[in-house]
Amino acid sequence: MVSVPLRSELIAFRRDLHMHPELGHQEFRTTAAIRARLERAGLRPRVLDSGTGLICDVHPTPGGGSDGEDVGGRPMLALRADIDALPIPDTKTVPYRSTVPDRAHACGHDVHTTVVLGVGLVLADLARKGQLPHPVRLLFQPAEEVLPGGATDAVESGALEGVGRILALHCDPKVDAGRIGLRTGPITSACDRLEISLTGAGGHTARPHLTTDLVTAAAKVATEVPALLARRVDTRSGLALTWGRISSGHACNVIPQHAELSGTIRCLDLPGWRAAPDLVHAAVDEIAALHQAKSEINYIRGVPPVVNEEESTELLHDAMAVRFGAHSVESTEQSLGGEDFSWYLEQVPGAMARLGVRRPGDQVPRDIHQGDFDVDESAIAVGVELLTAAALLDARRG
Numbered sequence: 345m346v347s348v349p350l351r352s353e354l355i356a357f358r359r360d361l362h363m364h365p366e367l368g369h370q371e372f373r374t375t376a377a378i379r380a381r382l383e384r385a386g387l388r389p390r391v392l393d394s395g396t397g398l399i400c401d402v403h404p405t406p407g408g409g410s411d412g413e414d415v416g417g418r419p420m421l422a423l424r425a426d427i428d429a430l431p432i433p434d435t436k437t438v439p440y441r442s443t444v445p446d447r448a449h450a451c452g453h454d455v456h457t458t459v460v461l462g463v464g465l466v467l468a469d470l471a472r473k474g475q476l477p478h479p480v481r482l483l484f485q486p487a488e489e490v491l492p493g494g495a496t497d498a499v500e501s502g503a504l505e506g507v508g509r510i511l512a513l514h515c516d517p518k519v520d521a522g523r524i525g526l527r528t529g530p531i532t533s534a535c536d537r538l539e540i541s542l543t544g545a546g547g548h549t550a551r552p553h554l555t556t557d558l559v560t561a562a563a564k565v566a567t568e569v570p571a572l573l574a575r576r577v578d579t580r581s582g583l584a585l586t587w588g589r590i591s592s593g594h595a596c597n598v599i600p601q602h603a604e605l606s607g608t609i610r611c612l613d614l615p616g617w618r619a620a621p622d623l624v625h626a627a628v629d630e631i632a633a634l635h636q637a638k639s640e641i642n643y644i645r646g647v648p649p650v651v652n653e654e655e656s657t658e659l660l661h662d663a664m665a666v667r668f669g670a671h672s673v674e675s676t677e678q679s680l681g682g683e684d685f686s687w688y689l690e691q692v693p694g695a696m697a698r699l700g701v702r703r704p705g706d707q708v709p710r711d712i713h714q715g716d717f718d719v720d721e722s723a724i725a726v727g728v729e730l731l732t733a734a735a736l737l738d739a740r741r742g
Contacts, residue, residue, distance in 0.1 A: 365429030368487030419508025425460035426488035435715035452515025459727035478739035493684025510694035519700030525676030535682025561635035581616025656695035663733035
């Protein structure tokens with residue numbers, strides 16, 4: 345279904361995006377490139393209200409219908425891609441290395457974007473031939489890497505109006521190209537951000553009894569709050585607080601008046617995630633009070649876990665099996681990473697598959713969010729085939 349010329353075009357498109365990465369809410373060039381190619385295919389994309397990202401409906405007849413409508417009245421299938429990059433340097437030496445300092449598509453969003461664009465081009469061609477049975481929405485979402493994620497902006501722009509199911513792919517460097525990883529239920533974890541400020545009377549280190557020992561208080565918060573949380577939530581929730589920064593003081597003989605800690609909270613299930621803010625507030629206040637420190641807590645909601653709905657997961661499984669055989673689907677574990685695709689699943693059923701991007705036979709351990717991250721570009725055509733087949737199967741199942 346993906347012709348050789350289209351494969352070449354999509355690889356070139358992905359490489360162009362890779363060379364010009366843009367951070368969340370700054371994806372103006374990326375948005376323009378996607379829009380221009382969709383319009384060349386006779387489609388009518390609409391830029392989201394936030395200024396970057398697009399929605400584009402592919403109708404059974406070219407130019408037919410209007411955004412958000414289905415002639416038959418049945419909810420549409422949406423296919424989502426995220427379009428932003430990360431604020432890290434690209435350390436690869438490939439010709440398509442990032443040209444923007446300290447910016448890189450190190451999470452595979454350039455691949456996700458190219459795949460959904462490719463699906464749109466294939467579906468538009470089917471529509472011209474009268475072979476597209478049901479409208480499909482393409483959703484190119486900005487700012488996935490920015491908590492709480494650009495998905496909320498997309499929803500506010502009407503991305504889910506008229507949508508009954510939504511699907512997505514995410515690059516997985518631990519799965520070979522030509523294969524996908526699937527699981528029903530949670531496939532990612534919730535991820536929130538925590539910022540804590542501790543204050544108290546400072547003084548000379550020779551007289552700690554006359555001060556609030558902020559360094560000790562901060563150390564106790566850092567070590568004892570995670571331990572308390574582990575005892576106050578069902579262990580099956582996997583609630584984990586991990587610190588990324590702790591700061592206090594400027595001199596070895598001065599007890600400071602201020603200390604700061606920040607980190608992330610991850611959770612495997614929705615009940616634990618919903619309980620987390622109250623539990624964290626109580627634990628921090630309790631430990632800080634033991635050391636006469638005043639605490640200010642900024643608990644920043646990130647994203648809930650992505651919970652794959654059973655029927656949507658089966659749709660992805662069957663679509664992959666139709667195109668590449670049942671052996672091309674493997675079971676995958678729940679990740680502790682966060683993904684704002686979860687916000688869509690709070691509104692409509694859907695599922696996310698892990699798209700294999702590892703070159704078969706490659707034994708070097710690789711991971712996303714690393715400056716040397718790259719993909720086997722044959723995975724792009726695999727993703728296009730998978731989501732195109734899913735769209736056609738979904739239409740037949742009605």
